[in-house]
């Protein structure tokens with residue numbers, strides 16, 4: 001007698017995290033970094049692609065934005081059926097896309113991590129200058145955590161940071177636009193890799209040894225996606241950011257050479273043989 005057909009054993013679904021970002025064909029940053037990070041941190045990653053870049057270890061050779069309707073449709077497909085427990089944004093390219101995504105996030109009951117991506121590690125622009133004002137007035141106000149690097153926070157607030165005290169001023173200027181928390185990434189300073197997380201009253205300094213490794217493509221995307229993954233698991237913001245910092249620090253330490261330029265961080269570092 002043949003056995004009756006069985007269904008696969010049902011398991012509890014992992015926390016659901018959505019990235020709204022650009023595709024990096026080289027696999028180190030953007031959507032690809034986000035989904036790898038989400039998998040590494042035990043969450044179910046989903047994506048809304050905003051733009052497609054032709055990109056590798058040497059730079060960004062070109063990019064093409066998706067139409068606003070395509071971004072809106074992807075977002076609705078995911079959120080209306082599957083649902084999300086955290087949203088992360090990355091490259092949004094234009095003012096129109098920034099405003100569309102801000103409106104979509106405002107209507108979603110989940111924490112959001114906004115990485116206000118401006119330029120790639122090679123200095124290639126990923127956001128139109130005309131979109132900066134929309135980031136300030138539409139996107140930052142709906143962010144649970146905003147995670148600019150020092151160049152991005154200078155562009156958004158006019159505060160140039162050269163020291164840890166400068167990071168405090170930059171955070172205060174950013175918080176004035178309305179995100180609940182500011183995470184100012186000091187990765188581009190000298191010395192330890194120090195970031196400041198603050199909501200204006202609580203202040204957390206996150207310190208990690210600087211790894212002397214040039215293969216750092218995707219650090220910002222990885223950190224923001226790790227924060228979103230931990231928020232989706234229900235961690236409060238300071239705990240989520242601390243856990244994400246630990247993950248990105250390990251990924252930077254294990255970053256490897258690929259191509260002729262800057263290689264990627266290693267999203268799978270926790271799974272490698274020691």
Ligand SMILES: Nc1ncnc2c1ncn2[C@@H]1O[C@H](COP(=O)(O)OP(=O)(O)OP(=O)(O)O)[C@@H](O)[C@H]1O
Pocket residue numbers: 029119120121148149150185186187188193194195208209210211212213216217218219220221223245248249252
């Ligand atoms: N060499 C390093 N060693 C250890 N940590 C680092 C190093 N460089 C950056 N970091 C850390 O990596 C995280 C991302 O910061 P970074 O300033 O590199 O982001 P980013 O410039 O937005 O990245 P991206 O180039 O992907 O846009 C921060 O926590 C920062 O402190």
Ligand SMILES: Cc1ncc(CO)c(N)n1
Pocket residue numbers: 021022023024029030031053055090091117119120121126218220221
């Ligand atoms: C698509 C994309 N998003 C973000 C970054 C961050 O630098 C990048 N290089 N490419």
